[in-house]
Amino acid sequence: MAGGSGVAEPASLSCASCGKPAHLQCPKCVQLKLPREAAAFCTQECFKASWNFHKPVHLKAKSSESGIDTPDNEGWLYCLKKGQTRTAKLPYFDWTGALRPYPISSKRIVPAHIDLPDWAADGIPKVEPNSDLQHVVEIKTVDQIERMRETCRIAREVLDAAASVIRPGITTDEIDLVVHEATIAAGGYPSPLNYNFFPKSCCTSVNEVICHGIPDARKLEDGDIVNVDVTVYYKGVHGDLNETYFVGNVDEESQRLVKSTYECLEKAISIVKPGMRFREVGEVINRHATMSGFSVVKSYCGHGIGELFHCAPNIPHYGRNKAVGVMKAGQTFSIEPMINAGVWRDRMWPDAWTAVTSDGKRSAQFEHTLLVTESGVEVLTARLPSSPKVFPWLNV
Ligand code: MF3
Ligand code: CO
Ligand code: CO
16 A cells, blocks of 8 residues: 555545445444455445355454454364364363463364265264164275275375375374365265264374364474374274374373273284184273273274265273174274273363363373284284384384
């Protein structure tokens, strides 16, 4: 803007639509005292033509009037009610450890060419909760298995991309952006996005967070541990895996926790074969975790997976569980033990997603999607030669 007065004359404003000199102001913007630059138009015709793009400006102003949004945080707000509500103030809670939620960024966009699961638009899974596959364990067809292999490989590559950017100073929101972009670049949809209103494209669970942590504005700190849980929807099927990473230099007890959790999953996978009872998985995990002086989370279990994100079988990770049934070739499911440094009990943050340890001590998790084969098991989300070498016990 030319001139040194600092007060813009009406004619010095240009049309928000076409750029020509503007002589009109949107009356709604004037009423809401919104910035004059975005409210200026040359003619009624231009104003009408740009209405669909201009209208959302008013909505944002309304949310800031009600105190839900503020102009200076650019839409970064704390998550409440599973993702259905946001708030500018840190919610009150009897926090169990040192970690706190941070504001989360606005919803990420998925391009039109990506095939969507049925919750993408409104947050509500429709097929999944009503399916027979919540009760009977599906035997996958050759075609389903081939698609599961492809999708699980993509999910692995997406998780590896996330792992490669982890360092002190990066926010979990930035990790989520990497997961989101990598998933879409591969032609997939990030299954967590809007699943029961989950607001982000992956779960990031730091320190005392057991699972389902929401990526937010908190910067990872030297000494943190962080689990990244990725699920990809591609060619009509889901692939699900997670790993827990070290941020900078981590204390020895946390290193022991993460390594023991990795071993729990390896030992559980080693018993998978046709005829094995699902309830044995928890026995193996419980034995190794307790032997190491750790405890096993009970509230979250492994699950069947395929065309549905979560279905039968339900696979507890703790001992003396009542899981029903035996494994059969052609079944696909996840095993994803969550192991705590202290007590097994979990509590829920006010966002209604983040599960934390009740004593505030740390928790670790690893997850794979598995296929039961005639001879044993195929780890569909197995590490690749290209996977980053981030676990010292895997480096020979
Ligand atoms: N990936 C998680 C699992 O292992 C589920 C995340 S659901 C979400 O089952 F909504 F929290 F993303
Ligand atoms: Co899972
Ligand atoms: Co997962």
